[in-house]
Amino acid sequence: MVCIRKATVDDLLAMQACNLFCLPENYQMKYYLYHILSWPQLLYVAEDYNGKIVGYVLAKMEEETTECHGHITSLAVLRTHRKLGLATKLMTAAQNAMEQVYAAEYVSLHVRKSNRAAFNLYTETLGYKIHDVEAKYYADGEDAYDMRKQLKGRKHHHHHHHHHHHGGGCCSAETKADEKPGSTEAKTE
Amino acid sequence: MASKFGLAGGIPERRVRPIWDAVDSRQFKNALKLSTALLSKYPNSPYALALKALILERMGKNEEALSVCLNAKEILCTNDSNVFVDDLTLSTLQIVFQRLDHLELATSCYEYACTKYPNNLEVMMGLFSCYVREYSFVKQQQIAIKMYKIAGEERFLLWAVCSIQLQVCCGNGGGKLFQLAEGLLKKHIASHGLHEPEALSVYISLLEQQCKFGDALEILCGKLGSLMMIEVDKLRLQGRLLARAGDYVAAADVFQKVLVLCPDDWECFLQYLGCLLEDGSIFIKDSDPIHPLKSTECKNFQISEELFDSRMSQAVDFVRKLMVEANDNSARCPYLAHLEIERRKLLFGKGDADKVVEDLMQYFIRFGHLACFTSDVERFLEVLDYNKKSEFLKKLVKECVGSVSGPTKELGQSITVFKIQNSIGDLFALPVNDLEDIAVRMIEMFCKNLPLSKELDVQESMHGEELLSLACNVLVQLFWRTRDLGYLLESIMILEFGLAIRRYVWQYKILLVHLYSYWSSLPLAYERYKSLDVKNILLETVSPHILPQMVASPLWADLSDLLREYLKFMDDHFRESADLTFLAYRHRNYSKVIEFVQFKERLQRSSHYLMAKIEAPILQLKQNSNNIDEVECILESLRCGTHPLELSNEIRSKSLTFNEDLKLRPWWTPTSDKNYLLGPFEGVSSCPRENTHNQIKQTEENVVKTVEKRSLLPRMIYLSIYSASESVKENLEANGALVDSKLSLELKILLERYTKILDFSFQDAVELVLGFSSGQKPFEAPSPDLIDWMNFAVFLNAWNLNSHEIKFSDTDPSSTSTWNLVNIMFRKYVTETIRCTGPVVSSPGSHLPFLVQLVTEPLAWHVLIIHSCIRSLHPSGRKKKKGGSVDQSNTQLLHEMQNSIQSLCDTIEMVTRWLKEQLNTPDDEKVEALFSSILRNGRNDGPGKVFNILESSSSLVKDVEVGARILEAVQSWSPAGVVRNIITGQRSLLSDFLKLCELKLKSLQTVRLQL
Secondary structure (H helix, E strand, C coil): CCEEEECCHHHHHHHHHHHHHHCCCCCCHHHHHHHHHHCHHHCEEEECCCCCEEEEEEEEEECCCCCCEEEEEEEEECHHHCCCCHHHHHHHHHHHHHHHHHCCCEEEEEEECCCHHHHHHHHHHCCCEEEEEECCCCCCCCCEEEEEEECCCCCCCCCCCCCCCCCCCHHHCCCCCCCCCCCCCCECC | CCCCCCEECCEEHHHHHHHHHHHHCCCHHHHHHHHHHHHHHCCCCHHHHHHHHHHHHHCCCHHHHHHHHHHHHHHHCCCCCCCCCCHHHHHHHHHHHHHCCCHHHHHHHHHHHHHHCCCCHHHHHHHHHHHHHCCCHHHHHHHHHHHHHHHCCHHHHHHHHHHHHHHHHCCCCCCCHHHHHHHHHHHHHHHHCCCCHHHHHHHHHHHHHCCCHHHHHHHHHCHHHHHCCCHHHHHHHHHHHHHHCCCHHHHHHHHHHHHHHCCCCHHHHHHHHHHHCCCHHHHCCCCCCCCCCCHHHCCCCCCCHHHHHHHHHHHHHHHHHHHHHCCCCCCCHHHHHHHHHHHHHHHHCCCCHHHHHHHHHHHHHHHCCCCCHHHHHHHHHCCCCHHHHHHHHHHHHHHHHHCCCCHHHHHHHHHHHHHHHHHCCHHHHCCHHHHHHHHHHHHHHHHHCHHHHCCCCCCCCCCCHHHHHHHHHHHHHHHHHHCCHHHHHHHHHHHHHHHHHCCCCHHHHHHHHHHHHHCCCHHHHHHHHHHCCCCCCHHHHHHHHCHHHHHCCCCHHHHHHHHHHHHHHHHHHHHHHHHHHHHHHHCCCHHHHHHHHHHHHHHHCEHHHHHHHHHHHHHHHHHCCCCHHHHHHHHHHCCCCHHHHHHHHHHHCCCCECCCCHHHCCCCCCCCCCCHHHCCCCCHHHCHHHHHHHHHHHHHHHHHHHHHHHHHHHHHHHHHHHHHHHHHHHHHCCCCCCCCHHHHHHHHHHHHHHHHHCCCCHHHHHHHHHHHHHCCCCCCCCCHHHHHHHHHHHHHHHHHHHHCCCCCCCCCCCCCCHHHHHHHHHHHHHHHHHHHCCCHHHCCCCCHHHHHHHHHCHHHHHHHHHHHHHHHHCCCCCCCHHHHCCCHHHHHHHHHHHHHHHHHHHHHHHHHHHHHHHHHCCHHHHHHHHHHCCCCCCCCCCCCHHHHHHHHHHHHHHHCCCCHHHHHHHHHCCHHHHHHHHHHHHHHHHHHHHHHHHHHHHHHHHHHHHC
């Protein structure tokens, strides 16, 4: 009943609503836009039959480091649509795209230590492993697990994703969405 | 043109770096000092100047910044070969110009640099981004083509192609431009091929836009198709292209493949079914994303009965296969697919309703405990008649009783039964007693199941959370039917009870926002709204829950905050969005460029945005209406009131968008201008759900009218003030200067426009208003229309001061002028409204907002006109002329003024008396009276049963294990506090209004002293 599809810019309205209903915290719209305009292949929504958005995953590529890897920024599924495996499907879609489109070697995410449901989803269903613990990662002082999952990673890929940094100049007034820590606030049970 | 190593804008980097560091650490004062020193060494360096401008802008010194920037630009654009120009200089200037809202100046700098240094790609890219920021699609295309010709790079070609697509989709370019784009791409592919997946998407979309589906398929299935990395994406696209090309059989095959890979893809299943039935409507994109056409409701089956049968059995076989293969227990799609096939059969006239009910039961057994069940099956229920729906409901109840599953599942199923009952409209047909029982059962169920949530974190949703919203809906309906306040209070009680246990439930908060607004406790409604923590784009989709009520309220400071925050978000977004567009270009996400520009346009055409843009200045005028000089300043800043007018003209030339998520609204107010509770209960036939679609359409039409009406106000106020003062001068300088007839004429034209929106000709409208003086009663008070008519009467009077076109017969002594007419109208309508309005505490849906608007809008404008007259009668310095007496020709006007002031004071005093009466009743008395409405005191019927359960819950939770958090929340919850909050909210609203009235009185009395 739910279709997992790539997000469009128009979906932003519903995605932010989704976030309001799932999480106490809400990202700035610029942050969503920054993701969708930079890595549109990594944003997926779960759409119910009447066009209602009931979940989404927001992810990005970290290309600055030596190993090209993906990062899951945010994952949300509406309460009404939990226990349907949607979070798994959304995550799988994003991970596949990281691997196939961007040849990512691994994917990382952060999760609250106390979020047992999400932790179980990542370790048991999706095969993530704890890589590190980041102390006081969240604004309220809670620690985060830095988790990783190895992807197969294609050796050969003809689509190179360049960054063409242009403009900017001094004082880097160039547009950049707020670089807020990519806290994967998953509420999906 | 050069960027030399170690040089920044031609200046050694070591000299500039301290300035960069100071700016980055926000030490602007220090930065400015350093920059001044730098300039003394390099007085003619554009870069040094640009830096200074940047610092000045950051310090908020915009005018200085602009002048320094212009200086830099001037030096830059001289032909002096000693002037050093590099990209750093240009981009720094660009940043400052952009922040100063002078994109065009930045563009012209780059344009100059491009002619001075032709073929420099870096500068050309800068110029391209300037055009992107200005949304100049044609110029974008031209410069991109130039870059492509120089560098031969694929991305520049795609930038050009995108710019062409934008001309067609968002500009006024014709479809023929697509051919040009296609030609460019074809030529490039022939010599260089394509290398980016997004380039392929653009190429295919270009072909699709020209309906060249065959060509698109050929590309997709050819060598280039390998650019598409994700197999199902490719298959989905292939299926769509095949279907659009009319090859439904092949398309259905492709969609089957997708379904095998993704068995839970509902969209794909519908497309598959569409192909089997040879109905392509599902593939045509809706232009309106918020109100999508239900394309699947389309019934124009074009295939024969025979074919239909064979295709449907083909679908049944396939779905059965999917079910067998699916090892995923949570996949709903195959089951719903089954139902969908049955539904299509029914629509085709070959179905079996019993079979649908049977399948629905199967679906219930599997998924009935899920919160999404009801919305899942709604479309299938729609095709059943009432009897079949009731049969389904009966079966559900039976199934629910018989099932032996865990407590969570059982609770889920029970909630589903309630929701289905609500969804099929059954609740509206029940007698009051039965309805009450349902509410009681819901609350009992909620309390009984509290232990299920004992271990949940406060941020987790509770089990059975929905029961409280459902019960609230039922109780509000009970109130609507019986008008018994107790039910209304109970509906609020249960939501507040729920919030005490878990404060994050947005559904409760939204319901409360509407209930408190309805019960004149707007400050409390606003508090609940604020606790939703609405920000970002949600300001656009969620703030309509509160904004309309606030506009008609005396809570001006809060309204001002709301409008400011919302407009700031939107305007910031519009300012920054072009930069984000360029981000998409840089990342080569061409399809997103177009989507994003369209998204920006959608927000720019938002009805809500336009409304806020127009209400913000009206609010300012209201806030300052006791000071005519202030009002004139505000009007001046609105270009004499023409600005809102131009705004609405400009935006209305395109169609407005409506972005509010109406599904979040409670049933009794499906749109912002409709509240069923304000009218009588009209039985099942008025079951609002059925009317929603028409209601939405009606509201959208109303919004357009309201926006236009409101956008006229500032200009009409300006012209009225002017007209009033001119009329006095005309008398003073008898036979002297001519009155500016142009402005008088304009006022008449606006009045004509205004009446046209009210569906009247000017002449008819005038007659209608004048009819009032001869004892006719053309309008009912109170009604929202009346505010419009009073505005009309007020401005008509102002216009008549100069035009003298409306004359009264001398035989009617009661209303000898339009002044008198307006005064009497105010008095009469206020009297009538107060007479039919009870105290707010016992009259939810009170006429208070009407009174507030009457006093703070038309009456305030009328007083401004009086102010204007009197100011002209006594211009400063002329006061003592001729022993202080005014010219004789103005004696009559003076008389009118005195009468008007007296009459308006009387009218306002009526309001203040009414307000004081209510404020004089002690809160304790009100609390007690209201509370008694839900205390049963031996009564057997009427409200109170639900409240009883809540009350006993605190003793109940002692005996069962609910966890410390819930236990404490339930025990510390105070029902009396809920009642007191309502009363306090009402008091604060009333006293705010009283203050406004008293200020108005005071200002009138001050004016009287000047006479």
